[in-house]
Amino acid sequence: MILQLFWSFIQVGMFSVGGGYAAIPLIQNQIVDIHKLMTLQEFTDLITIAEMTPGPISINSATFVGTRLAGLPGAIICTIGCVLPSFFICLALAFFYYKYRQLDGVQKVLSAMRPAVVALIASAGISILVLGLFGSSTIVLRDIRIVELGLFAVGLFLLRKYKLSAIQIIFGTGVAGTLIYSFI
Amino acid sequence: MKEKNKFKILWQLFKATFTLSAFTFGGGFVIVSLMKKKFVEELGWLEEDEMLDITAIAQSSPGPIPINASVILGYRMAGIAGTLVAILGTALPPMIVISLISVFYTQFRENQVIATALQVMRAGVAAVIFDVVINLAKNVVKTKRALYIGLMTVAFIATVVFDVSAMLVILVCLAIGIIDAVIPVIRKEVVAKEEAKI
Numbered sequence: 001m002i003l004q005l006f007w008s009f010i011q012v013g014m015f016s017v018g019g020g021y022a023a024i025p026l027i028q029n030q031i032v033d034i035h036k037l038m039t040l041q042e043f044t045d046l047i048t049i050a051e052m053t054p055g056p057i058s059i060n061s062a063t064f065v066g067t068r069l070a071g072l073p074g075a076i077i078c079t080i081g082c083v084l085p086s087f088f089i090c091l092a093l094a095f096f097y098y099k100y101r102q103l104d105g106v107q108k109v110l111s112a113m114r115p116a117v118v119a120l121i122a123s124a125g126i127s128i129l130v131l132g133l134f135g136s137s138t139i140v141l142r143d144i145r146i147v148e149l150g151l152f153a154v155g156l157f158l159l160r161k162y163k164l165s166a167i168q169i170i171f172g173t174g175v176a177g178t179l180i181y182s183f184i
Numbered sequence: 185m186k187e188k189n190k191f192k193i194l195w196q197l198f199k200a201t202f203t204l205s206a207f208t209f210g211g212g213f214v215i216v217s218l219m220k221k222k223f224v225e226e227l228g229w230l231e232e233d234e235m236l237d238i239t240a241i242a243q244s245s246p247g248p249i250p251i252n253a254s255v256i257l258g259y260r261m262a263g264i265a266g267t268l269v270a271i272l273g274t275a276l277p278p279m280i281v282i283s284l285i286s287v288f289y290t291q292f293r294e295n296q297v298i299a300t301a302l303q304v305m306r307a308g309v310a311a312v313i314f315d316v317v318i319n320l321a322k323n324v325v326k327t328k329r330a331l332y333i334g335l336m337t338v339a340f341i342a343t344v345v346f347d348v349s350a351m352l353v354i355l356v357c358l359a360i361g362i363i364d365a366v367i368p369v370i371r372k373e374v375v376a377k378e379e380a381k382i
Binding site for chain 2: 013014015016023049050053054055056057058059060063064067068072075076079082083085086087089090091093094095097098101104105106108109110111112113114115116117118119120121122123124125126128129131132133135147148149151152155156159160163165166167169170171172173174175176177178181182
């Protein structure tokens, strides 16, 4: 069973291109459909938790599935399985990137990809802002949360003006927001 | 002395990836913007362009984006040892958190304070991403190349309004980049031929 989990998550790691949300259907396929290790309901609960808690979604789900099915060893095995393909593939890519990145042609190709990456990061920022301000991924102006809007504005101001660190801001909004909500 | 230095880098790498992973919510681009802030702006270990390249590679490779980015980043800082340390730093916090949660599953789900804290922290995460994006976009505009500014605008509209996948956006830009790199070479050849004729 442990070996099977390991192999399942190696496949998840190998075929999930494009991040956590791409991995979810693959994990579902392996765990719920093929090996019937969990019911769909259990799996849906798991994904909710994996999205709610900090950390990469696919690592979260790997740990969760592993713990549920085989305790701590299961969690470790699933995570290693999920990470292993990344390790080899990205190590090879990193090697070639640092070997050839100074070449003129390579520089030009990379330069065209950089603006796209900026746009992708911006779009991820907008998604999480909408999620933060409206509590869901649909914008309903009536439901806007004033506290979160204020925290966002203050946070951005502190970052621009005083160059605070990311962790200070995220932790700070967590504490400030929880305090505000417990008083109103 | 050198050994000691390497150990220091590894320890800092571990600390940085561990805290970033512990405070990241949602998709891979979130942790990537936190990495940019930490490694480019706060620690000064990487150049901005390098971080964007790493992001593009991490996004286009199979596997979790934060892990992919950690592998490349770790390799850059301290070779294979760096890679292993960075993976450990990124994978450990979710493993600890999830292991705890799966034990206290019901208490966790019903705890209002935790739910509120997790919800409001998103506003902070969004602020950090916007801060990073403002800096990045400024630098793209500074290149003054219409091609790059155009690509950024089109890619932004495509992902936000039309929900085009990140993978497709990167592939299209890769193709455009290749064309952009090849055109001057062809032009040079054409000019050389014409000159040969004369």
